[in-house]
Amino acid sequence: MIDVVGFLISWLTFLGIYGILAVSLNFESGTSGVTNFGKVFFYGLGAYIGAALTVYLFLLLSGVDTSKVSPFDIEGIVLLGELATKNPILDIGLLVASLVLAFLVAGIVGYLLSYPIIRVGPAFVGFTLLSTGELFRIFVQHYEPLGGSKGIMSIPHPFAWVPNPTLRALLYLFIVLGLLALTYFVFRRLYNSPLGRTLRAVRDDEIAALCLGKHVPRLKAMVLFIGSGFAGMAGVLLAFYYSSINPDIFVPAVTFNVWAMIILGGMGNLEGSLLGAAIFTLFDRLLAFVTPQLGITIISPDYIRGFLVGFLIVAVLLFRPQGILKEGKIETPAWKVYEEEVKGEKSG
Amino acid sequence: MRKVANILEVNSVTKTFGGIVALQDVSINVPERGVVGLIGPNGSGKTTLFNVVSGFYVPDKGEVWYHNGGNSERIDGLNPNEVFAKGIVRTFQIPRLFKSLTVLENLLLTPYGQKGEHPLKAINPETWQEEEKALAKKAMELLKRFGLLEYANVRVSELSGAHMKLVETIRGLMTPARLFLLDEPAAGVEATAAHNLFRLVRELNAKGYTFLIVEHRIEVLMQYVDYVYVLHNGQLLAEGKPDEVVSDKRVIEAYIGEANA
Amino acid sequence: MLPLDQNTIINFLFYSFFYLLFAVPLTLSYRTTRVLNFAHANFITYGAYVAVFLNGLLGNQSLLLSCLLAFLVSGTLAVASHIFVFKPLSDRGASMSLIMIASMGLWIMYNYVLYMLADIAHALSGVNFVSYGRILYNDVPEIMIGSLRLSGGFIAVSVAAVGMVVFLSFFLNKTLLGKAMRAVADNPVLAEISGIPRNKVITVTWVITGGIVGIAGAIWTSFSGTVTPTTGDAMILQVFTVAFIGGLVSLVKTGIGAFVIALIENVGISFLNAWFGVPTSFRTFLTFVTLLVILIAFPPLGAAGGLPFRYRRKRGEAR
Numbered sequence: 048m049i050d051v052v053g054f055l056i057s058w059l060t061f062l063g064i065y066g067i068l069a070v071s072l073n074f075e076s077g078t079s080g081v082t083n084f085g086k087v088f089f090y091g092l093g094a095y096i097g098a099a100l101t102v103y104l105f106l107l108l109s110g111v112d113t114s115k116v117s118p119f120d121i122e123g124i125v126l127l128g129e130l131a132t133k134n135p136i137l138d139i140g141l142l143v144a145s146l147v148l149a150f151l152v153a154g155i156v157g158y159l160l161s162y163p164i165i166r167v168g169p170a171f172v173g174f175t176l177l178s179t180g181e182l183f184r185i186f187v188q189h190y191e192p193l194g195g196s197k198g199i200m201s202i203p204h205p206f207a208w209v210p211n212p213t214l215r216a217l218l219y220l221f222i223v224l225g226l227l228a229l230t231y232f233v234f235r236r237l238y239n240s241p242l243g244r245t246l247r248a249v250r251d252d253e254i255a256a257l258c259l260g261k262h263v264p265r266l267k268a269m270v271l272f273i274g275s276g277f278a279g280m281a282g283v284l285l286a287f288y289y290s291s292i293n294p295d296i297f298v299p300a301v302t303f304n305v306w307a308m309i310i311l312g313g314m315g316n317l318e319g320s321l322l323g324a325a326i327f328t329l330f331d332r333l334l335a336f337v338t339p340q341l342g343i344t345i346i347s348p349d350y351i352r353g354f355l356v357g358f359l360i361v362a363v364l365l366f367r368p369q370g371i372l373k374e375g376k377i378e379t380p381a382w383k384v385y386e387e388e389v390k391g392e393k394s395g
Numbered sequence: 396m397r398k399v400a401n402i403l404e405v406n407s408v409t410k411t412f413g414g415i416v417a418l419q420d421v422s423i424n425v426p427e428r429g430v431v432g433l434i435g436p437n438g439s440g441k442t443t444l445f446n447v448v449s450g451f452y453v454p455d456k457g458e459v460w461y462h463n464g465g466n467s468e469r470i471d472g473l474n475p476n477e478v479f480a481k482g483i484v485r486t487f488q489i490p491r492l493f494k495s496l497t498v499l500e501n502l503l504l505t506p507y508g509q510k511g512e513h514p515l516k517a518i519n520p521e522t523w524q525e526e527e528k529a530l531a532k533k534a535m536e537l538l539k540r541f542g543l544l545e546y547a548n549v550r551v552s553e554l555s556g557a558h559m560k561l562v563e564t565i566r567g568l569m570t571p572a573r574l575f576l577l578d579e580p581a582a583g584v585e586a587t588a589a590h591n592l593f594r595l596v597r598e599l600n601a602k603g604y605t606f607l608i609v610e611h612r613i614e615v616l617m618q619y620v621d622y623v624y625v626l627h628n629g630q631l632l633a634e635g636k637p638d639e640v641v642s643d644k645r646v647i648e649a650y651i652g653e654a655n656a
Numbered sequence: 657m658l659p660l661d662q663n664t665i666i667n668f669l670f671y672s673f674f675y676l677l678f679a680v681p682l683t684l685s686y687r688t689t690r691v692l693n694f695a696h697a698n699f700i701t702y703g704a705y706v707a708v709f710l711n712g713l714l715g716n717q718s719l720l721l722s723c724l725l726a727f728l729v730s731g732t733l734a735v736a737s738h739i740f741v742f743k744p745l746s747d748r749g750a751s752m753s754l755i756m757i758a759s760m761g762l763w764i765m766y767n768y769v770l771y772m773l774a775d776i777a778h779a780l781s782g783v784n785f786v787s788y789g790r791i792l793y794n795d796v797p798e799i800m801i802g803s804l805r806l807s808g809g810f811i812a813v814s815v816a817a818v819g820m821v822v823f824l825s826f827f828l829n830k831t832l833l834g835k836a837m838r839a840v841a842d843n844p845v846l847a848e849i850s851g852i853p854r855n856k857v858i859t860v861t862w863v864i865t866g867g868i869v870g871i872a873g874a875i876w877t878s879f880s881g882t883v884t885p886t887t888g889d890a891m892i893l894q895v896f897t898v899a900f901i902g903g904l905v906s907l908v909k910t911g912i913g914a915f916v917i918a919l920i921e922n923v924g925i926s927f928l929n930a931w932f933g934v935p936t937s938f939r940t941f942l943t944f945v946t947l948l949v950i951l952i953a954f955p956p957l958g959a960a961g962g963l964p965f966r967y968r969r970k971r972g973e974a975r
Contacts, residue, residue, distance in 0.1 A: 082753050082756070082757075169756065170692040170752070170904075171900065171951060173756065174692075174896055174900075175947065179944070181940075182940065182944050185937075186941075189935075236517060236518045237517050240511045240517035240520065241509045241511030241527065242511055242512045242513070242514060242517035244496070244500055245512050247493065247495060248496065250495075251493040252492075252493060255491035256504075257474070257475040258475050258476070258479055258485050259476075260480050263476070273514065303764055306757065306760070307761075310757070315495075346776065347771075350768045351768075351772075353767070353768040354764070354769060354772070356764055357760075357761045357763065357764025357765035357767075359761075360757065360761030361758055361761035361762060364750075365744060365745065377500060379527050380528050380531070381499065381530070384531035384532055385535060388532075
């Protein structure tokens, strides 16, 4: 009756995608002090780039004339569905290409956007990025080549050629978790390095960091490049998971959810972001699972869930602002030197 | 008498904000290996001058020259991080250390252009490990020398005010910087700590470091500086050796004027 | 020929007055309390929904009553946000970013509470409150000037806007409390030392902010064809941009900003439409471009926690 395997796969896939978002947001807003309220923008940008690239290229490379058969009409959609099952190389290849392209484009856009906002305070930064996200969504809604308000459909699943659906989902989960692991690995290295230390300094006191020779604008631009690039990749993962995307997915609520994850897990703490993502996605999946069983209620459970996200943010900030896991130390070889010296002092 | 080269020359600097003239045609010379004081009543422009030299403000008129060894260059108009890269360290009246980091980490932050600060290198610890260990050794030695070893692993937010000022000053020693701009080192600390800090200044000076110090507590400052400049209402009012300046009528009037205001 | 017809001009004035009413209190609240409050959008929406519920559930057609109640509700919402969230956080020394994030949490919470209330009201009355039509009030007159027809809503918003300007000028310049508010805004430390009861001033600031914006929200229901729980959110980009034009400190500049943005959005877009065929739905983009231009060309230095000086790309380029 209860599909435990299906539930687990679904939860863990979301954990993977949101984990990447949370870790990258934590790097920007937790460690480096760049308050990014526009996370969903880069997420959506990546998703659309990946989806558009894939559906158009897939048809083109399969010898279909896209000026006659658009990926948006029924014919194109059906064709995509059929061809996907027969072409493993294109399936996987396009996923990889999408990931790379999304990373680069989202990263560069993040880098460019840093220009108007590096000199102003976190209020302007946060708000500008929030608006960018909304503008992107409104733009895509009206832009037909990207599917308009219907969005892009029938995105070929990288494992469409695998006949067993559970195996298909499992293989995809493997890819998602692999990318999550990569993300974790990269950010962990960045965090535990002189760069991580410098970024924390910039967060603590920009002016002092500037006086100590740190090129604050360039650092912030770099942070946004990296953070946005990874968010773009997460978007691609979402697009392929759903097989279709539309503008209504990429609303500010997504950004706020990710913020709630990193606040709950502990801002500045890498493992905390993952913990926050895990808790949230679990809660979300449980609700999605339970709601149909509840029948119709007066108040939509979506509203209660949405309310709880906001409430959680406020409650954590009021009562335990450091979150579940406190910000950790920067682990570099410097501490080995420290320990040796201290031992030397004690014995010598 | 042998002419001593100047390490810092502020030539006829003028700086206005809107309608307010913060600095008017101010010229100051800091000789190499000198300890120079900069005093003046509140609002006389001392901090503005520091801000111009350290790169926060661009002077409307005038130039700031930095002579480092054989190299002479104009530094007005450079950004604060570029000024630091040239070898000038600046402290703040209320110490600006990085509160979430430990004393050791604060010291490790100071050297300019560390390999591990570049993202592509940061990912690969092997490229910066050796440099990091070397810097850590240097930092530990500094901490030992100045009696701060026990605080190496302590978060800066937990230090006393006097210790914070000490850390802010000595971290400059992690770099090849030779000129230190100290902004009111005696502010907010009790007399013993203030004197200790100034004694440290002279100790470092004997080793070859140059200091330009803004200070409001004249009674402490005068014992430790070789030369003093007095600012008043944005203009250079007087200059000279400490005892000359202290007995200068104009200086006394300026300060009494402030007391009566 | 300029595509300036009566309707465009009336719309321009409408929006100017509404942006004025929405944004000036935002600037006032920020500079006095130093909290950038994202829940400001809710003050608008709750004010509108007071009017909506009064009309939909009780058949009320008095704008005056709606405004009075809206003032109370949004004012209370603002003060409650202060007492339960902003004050505890700021007392604890939380950074501006943190309080801003908390205000976002409140924004989310208030939004969903309103959705839930709309659902409950719907269950009680069968009326759809998630999308509500324009309300016709019977206590605001329609005025005809020659062939120009000024609707009741227009009269109401003009009166409110002018009233707010008059009230604030008088209050901030001539009353003790108002002057105290300015002192707290200009120099909080000095104000505290001078014995000004900072918390009392801040509480009053929130009452005024929430109250004025709530009234504006109520009046909005006589202008807009669709009122939804995201009505405030839909306009928040413009409202914040207007406040940013004032650098978040100058009330006068915020007022000017209201007219500027309304001009760009109504007259500007109709020019671009007539001359270049730009679709009118692009008006939000114009506002956003304006925001970016302001941030690049005239960054509000030092405001809202930014760098208090201009980082220069080339040596000595900016003063």
